[in-house]
Amino acid sequence: MSYEKIMQKLGRSYNAGALVNQPISRRRFMKIAGVSGLALGIAPVAVAEGDAEGKKQGLTPLQQPSEFLQIAEDGSITIIVNRLEFGQGSHTGLARVLADELDADWSKVDAKLANAGDAYKDPLFGIQFTGGSTAIAHSFTQYRELGARARAMLLTAAAEKWEVDVSALSTNNGKITGPNGKEAGFGELAVAAMSQPVPEKVELKTPDQFRYIGKGVERLDTRNKSTGQQDFGIDARRPGMKTVLLIRPPWFGGKVESFDASAASSIQGVDQIMKVDLDRDSVGIAVIADGYWQAKMGRDAVKVEWQHVDDIDALPDTTKMAEQFTELLGTDGLKARTSASLDKEVAKTISADFTFPFLAHTPMEPLNALIEMTGSGENTRVDVWTGTQFQTFDQGAVAGVLDVSPAQVTIHTQFAGGGFGRRATPTSDYLADTAKVMKAWTAAGRTEPLKVMWSREDDVRGGYYRPFTMHRASIGLSDDGDVVSWDHTIVAPSILKGTAFEPMLMKDGIDSTATEGVADSAYDLPISVDVHHPVTAVPVLWWRSVGHTHSAFVMETLVEQIARAGGVDAVDFRRKHLAKHPRHLAALDLAVEKSGYGERTLPDNQAWGVAVHESFGSVVAHIVEVSMDGKNPVVHKVTSAIHCNTAVNPRSVEAQIQGAAIMGIGMLLSGAEITLKQGQVQQSNFHNYSLPRMPVVPEIAVYIVPSQDPPTGVGEPGLPPIAPAIANAMLALTGEPVTTLPIQST
Template sequence: MLPHIDYHDLPRSLQRLMARPAADEPAALPRRSFLKIVGASGFALGTFPHLALAQAGGAAPAAGGLKPTQQPLAFVQIAPNGEVMVTINRLEFGQGVQTGLPMILAEELDADWALVRSRSGTNDAAYADPFFGMHLTGGSNTIKNSFVQYRELGARARAMLLSAAAARWKVDPSTLRTQAGTVLGPGGRKASYGELAEAAMALPVPEKVVLKDPRDFRIIGRPTQRLDAAAKSSGRQDFGIDVKHPGQLTAVVAHPPVFGARLASVDDSAARAVKGVKAVVRIPLDRGAEGVAVVADGYWPAKLGRDALKLQWDTAAVEKVDSDKQLAQYRELAGRPGNRKFDADMAPLASAPRKLEAEFVFPYLAHAPMEPLNCTVKLSDGRAELWVGTQSADLDGFAAARALKLEPAQVKVNVQMAGGGFGRRFVSTSDFVVEACEIAKATRAAGLDVPVRLLWSREDDVKGGYYRPMHLHRARIGFDERGRILAWDHVIVGQSITAGTVFAGAMVKDGIDATAVEGMRDPYPLPMRLTVHHPQLNVPVLWWRSVGSTHTAFVMETLIDEIARST
């Protein structure tokens, strides 16, 4: 069974967030609030992107009193030819931050936009969200939380370049200006950023900088092509699934047919006989389950090997959820008293001139991102390196360290471009990342000291992943001839996505998961009584895109429309 993640083992920033008193928390935490918790040469400016990591862990701030997230050395590299490489502190999986963040930094840097490039970061402390103090891509918070950060990073780098030029020309920096990647001085002097980068890198980082007046923006707010558009439209863009190292093997896993089931017997003789199969290993899986990984020199032989496995599963100790029985259970629960989110007076319901009753049932939904789940792990003595499209590099790095019995500082997570995610790449259990680490560990123990790429198939994700919970809504509404709502009695039945996780302390209040009720009564000031039931079932659940609003907004708007049409 996988080790339990103890609250006190979490990163300190997350512990502090979880420990906030209830009085400091809003009454409802929708997903956007919830996710708060949760160059070509050595002369380039920013040759030391891991400087910040050495300053993490509660040590003194970096030089000048700046935090790692404020140090331009971790974010900006300028090559001798003037190319500017900007490291982004988020996962790019279609939303455009790989262009948006470099635009912000390049604006204050006064860079030549035609020479700006971008790349993904790591689990280095520098790349944590500056507002939340942890690595996080979610809730549409990237630009909101890093707008000032990236402006200041660009401004600091620009100030260092100006200082380097002033020292070269022996003039006051105030006599200099910049334009599109060039420092301009008195008497027609000019120097490109590429020429100045080495000297600029050696200078102190200014703590205070003056930012541009937005009226002077020449990059922000102007139409431009995405930096990744050409690669993606031509098929040259690499994603996590494309990671390739010398000697690398690919693993696929036989997951149990029932969540949490364990193996009774394994016959892997036919699997081992498949050409290309290098190892077959038994591994612990998410939620206390077991599985068998087939490791081969490519996906197809690994899949054929998995197909050849003869496995007997022990499902006696795990619940087998039945859809029809589950719906009947939900309907029965909807008629019972439960926890109340809103508790308006329902007396007017009985005498209301018009009434509306409705029931909505929402099924489980898989995330099914275009790029299937994957993670590549390379182990060496006392260290591990991962390549994965992750929405939270430090949480996944921490989970990997637990699985591999390493310290978090011994695990490097290289964030990869991801082909979609919709929330699936931010899981409190880090399920598929831990799975990849267990496979790499078992493969190495079997004598194969090579990188291993775990790859889920589309079927694996749909049949054995995490899901948006099934929900049942039941509403009884009383209103008058003018459509004025007099009383709205509403019940929601569905699993909590945060109960039993490290996020429960912040997200579950009075027995109600805030993610399940977000959007209810919004934006309408309705007299509503909202009752919530959170049954526990043996199906793993997770946020799914807009989380609660995927069902609550549909219900609210549909019922409002029905009332409007009937008056």
């Protein structure tokens, strides 16, 4: 089960019984916003094409009314986007999709992010979330239908006004034109359109009729983000608000024994210092002050005694973890895939162990949330301003902590400065913690809004890492190079185990986020996969491209070794064993053609590296040109090809592939790892947790396989194949396979 399937199942469970066939009433569809203009809130009638699962379930439309579109009388259009915008560009992309079917004048279109609300739940999964590279893929049909219906309502309004048949009318870039030179802007007809019935069925454009979809465009947020005018969650303010920094235990699950706040309390601007319950049954301290700096000075001055731990050596330690995981590699695990071996003699064996570290997401905007609680009893109202990927769950988590109903909690979705998975926690950790501080604050009789901030150190040491993971493969080859058998074992702490999601989502004890990319590999090779999910005290989470961060590396470097053992070219081998996967072949062939692989000769000190991998419904091939500087690779050029079906905004697709590839290059960098000793995370900030910076970034040329099929994922698929492509070039240059990340350069 992929991350995508997991979200789908989650949505179903969450909404058990809620998705029933209800008659569509106009009243439920329409919601008047303000005094004028068209406000339309409708749900898709059709599930996205190609979603076999959805069709099979006969998934009904989400029937909740809400608003997705506002047309003001001056003709300006605001489209409400049901996803978090945290860099991936769906804020522009979904607006573009709706505007195309609406036949809007793009220069008059802007977009806003939706707060938590039923209408904004994913039309396939029934929860409001952003992740798994699904934003465009899942809402493509939904937003097209929204645009088409609004257009139909505008046309009907014009037909009534001009007393002509609707068939005599057409739209053209934000205007409606009729017989005898009649013309009106959408804004002029917005009020009349609002009283029209919402058509149940609308005809959508054929791809050749698209005006915006498929054409590159400047993002709607580019100007604000280039001039410092874009507000993020961290910039939200409320009158009288206080700033909170938390003191978390030095190890996960630790608890305060006692604390001395006398020095801290005397610091000017420090208001309150309180013990608070925090995530994962830990107990910490909240330092509440007028601003960040006062809170930080206060925090630095608090002296805390932590509850004694009897055996400090039993706390998580990555060196010991590697030993324990290695032991597990030699034992039978849960069967994630079984394949029959070929009936051939094994003449040669390729064996390798792989080790991947914990990784922190480190979005540039540190986690934060602003919370305000007003009213009392049944009239209690909670407002939260934050950039989150998980509105539906977070709303419930905040409500749970503060003992109100989810409907009393408004999540104001803010633009987020990156996330990469960190803002989608099954425990809603940073929002539940924020609510816990508010609970303690109100218990102390205080009412001011609180902004809970994370320092970078809090972020790097705060857990929820890409799991520390090991793989072992033992591959038997025949004397003519065929793969006779492939025994594969994965040891990875489960992301889902121990969370509220475990009973619903883990099948036969297997967390597929650990096995994806191997257990479902497209290669026609006899792979058998065992998996172990050891339990550690370190919180783990999905990190951009999730299990594919390690599985693509393992698969693509092993395939390379197999090809070399058989004396077969890297591309030829992949073509042969992916013969039944036309999208893989198309991406690979396009990258080969554009890179000049096999045609162009590289300088003597350089080598080619190839990798291709499918994730989140899309296939990406990277072909790299690499030389060595000591033990480190120097990447000179990357040629990338993606098959993501329809590319709504090709400029954004290019940006996502480049960005994901750079994040993937970062996995190789010396120092790109989180390690623990006696329970304590040894890294703390960007001086000792390496991220890619400009000097290591090569030219990355991105090509898109032309297609008119419904879009598949874009935000993540560019990441998995980059590190193995580089490792494959390193193998060619050094003769040594890379099996441990990051590269240890000293």
